[in-house]
Amino acid sequence: MSYTKRFWLSLIMSIPMMIQMIGMLFNWMMPGHNWIAFIATTIIMIFGAFPFWKSGWAAFKNHNANMDTLIAIGTAVAYFYSVFAMFTHRAVFFESAAFITVFVLLGQVLEEKMRNNASSAVEKLLDLQVKDAEVLRNNEFVKVPLEEIKIxxxxxxxxxxxxxxxxxxxxxxxTIDESMVTGESMPVTKSMGDKVIGSTINKNGTFVFKVEKIGSETMLSQIVELVKKAQTSHAPIQKLTDKISNIFVPAVLIIAIVTFIVWYVLVGDTFVNALLYATSVIVIACPCALGLATPTAIMVGTARSAKMGVLIKNGEVLEVINDVKTVVFDKTGTITEGIPKVTNVDGDEKEVLTVAASLEAVSEHPLALAITKKAKELAIKTQSVEGFTAIEGKGVRATVAGQEIIVGNNKLIENYQITDEMKKQMNTWQAEAKTVVLVGKAQKIIGLIAIQDAPKKNAFKAMNALKKRDLQPVMLTGDNQLVADAIGQEVGISQVIADVLPQDKADQISSLQAQNKVAFVGDGINDAPALSTADVGIAMGSGTDIAIESGGIVLVQNDLMGVVRAIDMSKKTFNRIKLNLFWALIYNVIGIPVAAGLFSVWGITLSPELAGLAMAFSSISVVGSSLLLNKTKIADD
Structure with missing residues (x-):
């Protein structure tokens, strides 16, 4: 039986006792109220409280104690004493056992509802999927069910x-509205060659696209799966709360026993009053709020982040990111647009581009694509090559028409002659933040090609926002120092690490970790080791699947401000966990002395049923605190 059904059954069964309690204020007694209370409370114990007893007993058999242990003891003491009292003609307090159960279940129902809302908020995205689409079949577009669409x-x-x-x-x-997936409110212009995401809305034009992903492989399905995993994960701080609970429960039982002995033996109060004080201690001390503090905040925080285009994979990231002091960015495709273009050619343009494009035609490097694209624009035909060899981090080598050709950076030209004029031109272009590719033929450099990859429009804004948060941005790149420094200066990064080979990126991250905790932001296959090595890996959503798999945080949008939002939301979520834990603990610290009767001299006491209500309220307050994460503002510096 669900918490909701147990709650409503217990609430309905407790109505006669509510009526009786109100009647007592007017000196009215319900006929046969003891028997009515006995029958109603017995039903509540069987259907409402018994699962707590079962859980508490299972924990006891394993030499452990949990939150259900306190609920089980509190309700059992109140119920069985009342049964004994009824048959020995003493005062009963069935209502205490009944209302403790009702209020505990109320807290559980609200928690369950919050969990369902947090999960369904993301799963509802799947409901946005269309049922059918117009697919090209036999040279005409026909309506086809979604499940029949193929890659x-x-x-x-x-x-x-x-x-x-x-x-x-x-x-x-x-233009396409992608807000339901990326969090970006403004429609995005799309044309031939651009990617489209399932369930986004086409605004004004007609287009045809080639299917690349279906079913569970679509971005929408992956987002839902990532958020589900995050919501069921635990932050390391959860281990602290588990330790506290393991110590806290036995401590509370000892306090309850001491409370009973003090009131009954030392003070000389009645057995019933001493038992009520002890029961109140057990009930109010139940650390339900402590158990809710971490998971509720994680559920709400990760769901809210997903709506903003930030996918937080697990609770551990939320905790680690609080200690991050350095944020390292890969350059190409992360700080820059990742679409380099040829801007200048030094030497015989046709010959230089013919030779370079012939070699680069078989390469997939972004710089190679820029060169081949420029050759196509100028209608330059490529030549056949032999013995093609790619030299990682340096360039490519091959034989064309019987002569050795090289295309690459200055690490590749050790045995090649280069004029002083070309060296001067190379330095000039590099100072302008352009990458210079050298083209060599027959042991001589015959030309230079300048390629530029412009920084993203909000790169400077993102770096400035990180600095405001006392975070140090660092750029890591395989480009030479001159080009890297120029890009760094343009976007506001003072610490630039250049000339780094792909396989050495992880080593650079390890070196920085010797000083501070490090977050790394990247998007390429060669970024995967660095993403895994960093304390927090942040993968750009436009990147490859392996990069996204390696990141602890995934940004759906290819937007550097997403890094700022990810850090802000992670910190706010973790700070909310700490706030929840504080209130849960301070509540118990204050509540237990009151329940034990330390302030009874001044007329301040707490009956078991009121202790149950207070305990339920503490759980509600923690859940409410977590839900407020939906209202927190994320600065868009």
Whole structure:
């Protein structure tokens, strides 16, 4: 039986006792009220409280104690004493056992509802999926159910329709509302070659896209899966609360026994009053709020982050990121747009581009793509190559028409002749933040190609925002120092680490970790080791799947301000966990002395049923505190 059903059954069964308590204020007694209370409370104990007893007994058999132990003892003491008292014609307090159960279940119901709301808020994204789409079949577009769409299909999307699955536009252009997935409120302009995300809304143009991902592989499905895993994860601080609970429960039982002995033996109060004080201590001390403090904040925080386009994979990230002092950025595709373009050619342009494009035609490096694209724009035909060799971090080498050709950086030209004029030109372009590719033929440098990858428009804004938060931004790149320094200066990064080979990135992260905890932001396959090595890996969502798999945080948008939002939201969530723990503990510190009767001289006491209500309120307050994360403001510096 669910918490909700148990709560409503217990609440309905407790109504006669509520009526009796109100009647007592007017000196009215319900006929047969003891028997009515006995029957109603017995039903409540069987269906409402028994699962707590079962859990508490299981913990006891394993030489352990949990939150249910205190609830079980509190309700059992109140119930069985009342049964004994009824048959020996003494005062009963069935209502204490009944209302303790009702209020505990109320807290559980509210917690369950909050959990369901947090989970369904993300899962509702899946309901946004279309049921069918127009797919090209036999040279015409026909309506096909979503489950029949296959990878490679061509899908047409008209204005106002939703994109069915993930893919790449092959024809047409439009603006697309991606807010439900990325958190970006402004529609994004898309044209041929751009990626589209399933369930986003096409605003004004008609386009055709090629299907690349379906089912569980789509971005939307992956987001839901990531958030589900995050919501069920534990932050390391949860281990502290588990330790506290293991010590706290036995300590409370000892306090309750001491309370009974003091009131009954030393003070000389009645057995019933001493038992009530002891029961109140047990009930109010139940650390339910302590148990709720961490998971509720994680659930709400990760769900809120997902709506902002920030996917936090687990609770551990929330804790670690609080100690991060250095944020390291990969350059290409992270700080820069990742779409380099040829801006200048020194030497015989046609010959230089012919030779370079011939070698780079078989390479997938971003700089190679820039060179081949420039050659195509100028209608330059490439030549066949032999003995092609890629030299990692340096460039490529091959034979063209019987002559050795090299295309790469200055690490590759040790045995090649280069004029002073070319050296001067190379330094000039590098000072302008351009990457210079050298083209060599027959042991001589025949030309230079300048390629530039512009920084993202909000790169400076993001770096400035990090500095305001006392975080040190660092840039890590394989480019030479001159180019790297120029980019760093443009975006506001003073610490630049250049000339780093792909396999050495993780080593650089390890060196920085000797001083502070480090977060690394990257998006490429060669970033995966660095993402895994860093204390917190932040993967750009536009990157490869392996990079996203390696990151502890994934940014759905290719937006550097997402790094700031990710750090802010992580810190706010973890700070809310600490706030919840503080209130849960301070509540018990204050509540136990009151329940034990230390302030009874001044007329301040707490009956078991009121202790149960106070305990339920503490759980509600922690849940409410976590839900307030939905209202917290994230500065967009």
């Amino acid at each position: 490679g299909d061509m899908v047409r999307v008209k204005p106002g329709e939703k994109v069915a699955v993930d893919g790449e536009i092959s024809e047409g252009s439009s």
